[in-house]
Amino acid sequence: MINAKKFTVSHAPFWHDGSGISSRSYNIMIATLPAIIAGLLMYGMPALAVVCLSISSAMIWELLMNLATKRPISIGDGNAGVIGILLAMLLPAGTPWWIVITGTFFAVVIGKEIYGGIGSNPFNPVVVAIAILMVSWKDFFDFDQALLNYDLNFVMVYPLAALKHFGTSAIGGFSIFDLLLGKQMGGIGSTFGLGIIIGGIYLIIRGIIRWEISASFLAGIFITALLFNISDPDRFAGPFFHILTGYTLIGAFFLATEDSSSPVNFIPMLIYGAGAGVMTVLIRNIGIYIDGVIFAILVMNLVNPLLDKIRPKAIGKVG
Amino acid sequence: MIKKSFIGLAKPRLMYETLESLLPEPQNIAIPEKVTLLLETDPALLSGGQGSIKEKDKVKTGQKLTLAEQNAEYVIATVTGTISSITPFTGNFGKQYIAISIAAVPDEEINGDFAKVAEKNLFNGIRDFLLSCPGGIPRPLFSENRGKVKTLVVCGIDNDLLITTSQHMVKAEMNSIKDGIDILKKATAAEKIIFVVPRHLQHEASAADASIKIIDLQYPAALPRMIMKDVLGQVVPAGRTCEDLGVFFISAEAAASIGTAFKNGVIPLNKKITVIKKDGTATVVSARIGTPLSNIFTALNINLNEKDRIILGGPMTGSAVYSTEHPVLPDTDAIIIQDSLAMPSVSDYPCINCGECIRICPVNVPINMLVRLLEAGLYQEAADEYDLMACIECGLCAYVCPAKIPIFQYIRLAKYELARLQVEEEA
Ligand code: SF4
Ligand code: SF4
Numbered sequence: 001m002i003n004a005k006k007f008t009v010s011h012a013p014f015w016h017d018g019s020g021i022s023s024r025s026y027n028i029m030i031a032t033l034p035a036i037i038a039g040l041l042m043y044g045m046p047a048l049a050v051v052c053l054s055i056s057s058a059m060i061w062e063l064l065m066n067l068a069t070k071r072p073i074s075i076g077d078g079n080a081g082v083i084g085i086l087l088a089m090l091l092p093a094g095t096p097w098w099i100v101i102t103g104t105f106f107a108v109v110i111g112k113e114i115y116g117g118i119g120s121n122p123f124n125p126v127v128v129a130i131a132i133l134m135v136s137w138k139d140f141f142d143f144d145q146a147l148l149n150y151d152l153n154f155v156m157v158y159p160l161a162a163l164k165h166f167g168t169s170a171i172g173g174f175s176i177f178d179l180l181l182g183k184q185m186g187g188i189g190s191t192f193g194l195g196i197i198i199g200g201i202y203l204i205i206r207g208i209i210r211w212e213i214s215a216s217f218l219a220g221i222f223i224t225a226l227l228f229n230i231s232d233p234d235r236f237a238g239p240f241f242h243i244l245t246g247y248t249l250i251g252a253f254f255l256a257t258e259d260s261s262s263p264v265n266f267i268p269m270l271i272y273g274a275g276a277g278v279m280t281v282l283i284r285n286i287g288i289y290i291d292g293v294i295f296a297i298l299v300m301n302l303v304n305p306l307l308d309k310i311r312p313k314a315i316g317k318v319g
Numbered sequence: 320m321i322k323k324s325f326i327g328l329a330k331p332r333l334m335y336e337t338l339e340s341l342l343p344e345p346q347n348i349a350i351p352e353k354v355t356l357l358l359e360t361d362p363a364l365l366s367g368g369q370g371s372i373k374e375k376d377k378v379k380t381g382q383k384l385t386l387a388e389q390n391a392e393y394v395i396a397t398v399t400g401t402i403s404s405i406t407p408f409t410g411n412f413g414k415q416y417i418a419i420s421i422a423a424v425p426d427e428e429i430n431g432d433f434a435k436v437a438e439k440n441l442f443n444g445i446r447d448f449l450l451s452c453p454g455g456i457p458r459p460l461f462s463e464n465r466g467k468v469k470t471l472v473v474c475g476i477d478n479d480l481l482i483t484t485s486q487h488m489v490k491a492e493m494n495s496i497k498d499g500i501d502i503l504k505k506a507t508a509a510e511k512i513i514f515v516v517p518r519h520l521q522h523e524a525s526a527a528d529a530s531i532k533i534i535d536l537q538y539p540a541a542l543p544r545m546i547m548k549d550v551l552g553q554v555v556p557a558g559r560t561c562e563d564l565g566v567f568f569i570s571a572e573a574a575a576s577i578g579t580a581f582k583n584g585v586i587p588l589n590k591k592i593t594v595i596k597k598d599g600t601a602t603v604v605s606a607r608i609g610t611p612l613s614n615i616f617t618a619l620n621i622n623l624n625e626k627d628r629i630i631l632g633g634p635m636t637g638s639a640v641y642s643t644e645h646p647v648l649p650d651t652d653a654i655i656i657q658d659s660l661a662m663p664s665v666s667d668y669p670c671i672n673c674g675e676c677i678r679i680c681p682v683n684v685p686i687n688m689l690v691r692l693l694e695a696g697l698y699q700e701a702a703d704e705y706d707l708m709a710c711i712e713c714g715l716c717a718y719v720c721p722a723k724i725p726i727f728q729y730i731r732l733a734k735y736e737l738a739r740l741q742v743e744e745e746a
Contacts, residue, residue, distance in 0.1 A: 016663030195468025264674030314706035
């Protein structure tokens, strides 16, 4: 050929909307900022230490797994970073370093890499890790214990624990407004409700999480909690209390919405979200655990592949 | 290139280009020194040696070139000159052609065979001389064993983004299109002719003796299967073609070619092409079929750099070529030059199950599941379980995929492979 210039030959489409996995991850990180910053302001250095260690160890685990499995280095996609941040948000400030590192190991290696990496994990890696930690070292998740040294200017008891042990009379001190502003005990990034909601709405607007899941999860919690509350107001707290405490909000916007372990079709998303919401309240109100978000999401992750079979018929499909 | 908006929740809206006012006359590209015509046929015929044309043969403009006398496949010489080479050529997905190059001489002589046949029989005139005319006429429409033509759809809108060739034809050559439609009606005995145009061309289009239908301007509304569904209210069952249902599509340009051919008694040779430069500006040119792309680039002062991309057709469904010597084909509606910097990358990431493709697919293909099978090469399973054959080939899924999986290429390849296997089984 006389013309020696090399042109690029590839296939249609020749346009792309410019979205990418890393930009999705960075947006999730941005969305966590309000809640994380509130947590850092409240709990200071011990919280910062957990956050930093969690992010860095998650990335290192990912790197080690890349090297061990001889796959391309994937920490640049930001997914490991997101796992690290979310895990830290669920932990109490001052969690010992070895728990953090074990946690990120469970999340990155057991929760994600052994299934083949991003996109192949059947369960949300962060939720898997927290579940294992909660079962193995449950004392560290007793927020009243873990945060014993703090005396902040609000009721220093973990609201869900108070409710579980003493009924609604014990939670009279929490106003909805205080809960929304994060004046409650809990994980580093899981108490500042307003901040989480802002982050979640940001992600919904950007089209990064699927709003159907968040909305149905919250609706599931609201309705179930309301029914319990009506049936026995002395034992069971009202719906707003359930929505603003524990891991509810972070679960709704950051955990249940993880791409790989949740459905993508409309009806399945609604069932998945609502199912997790209902189960969360069931566990909280009549189960043995104080908070039910983690196990509820795990169970719904498990049925996700079945749910996602309910899909609209392809147009033109025969039979 | 249209990027995802900040509000990613809203579906991207990709709109067809509209040609509101009449552009200046298309720029005429001079007759090149050499044209190359692609004859879609089995190169095995070459070795047989019984070809009716051979190198060094003299040909006249408008002369029919076939390899074997009885072989119905032909191309029409678009210049007068000497055949300089006849070689096999492999196109996309291994489609086989024979490339016939003709060295042109300045004095053009017209071959009169078409005029003789055309007077007698419309159907034979089109079938035997016009199938490779500008715009291209779908071969099945003029095959002996096709069923009834229930509906013939004449497209006054291009089916991919950025291209305005068809709209240009409606604006500039409506009289020829009108004649062409009348001839097509007689020749094909079509029960119904539908002329689809964008709303702003409704007035121009109404001159034709056909029922006018308006096509929405949002991609992919002008793809044949979308027209079937939205305009004709007929869903093409997966795995079947529009032709199976008696519906045939033809471009406005092809209709105009037919109109002009019968009016003047000569075969039209010049293809109208929308050329889109790197800066996004578009020019319509008119070039002989077979003109090397390089001649067009020179005429338009387009400089190409290493690693740029040359696309024949639109940004969603076109195909890239590797050489500027590639000829203009009867259906080359557009040439797009894409700068290497503007090119989207592909990655080797797996599907992250984000669901973007599911939201955008116009026919509900479960793409997130489908890609997993296609990546593993399980084509038959993909067709059986995940609606591979329902795909209308719009390319939107690959456009939105954040993992940048070449989904559309996988889909086309899978369909091609399945079709090939089927042919093998039948043989
Ligand atoms: S190309 Fe993709 S988006 Fe378009 S119809 Fe096919 S599967 Fe659906
Ligand atoms: S858009 Fe790409 S990554 Fe997202 S679900 Fe579809 S195929 Fe998977």
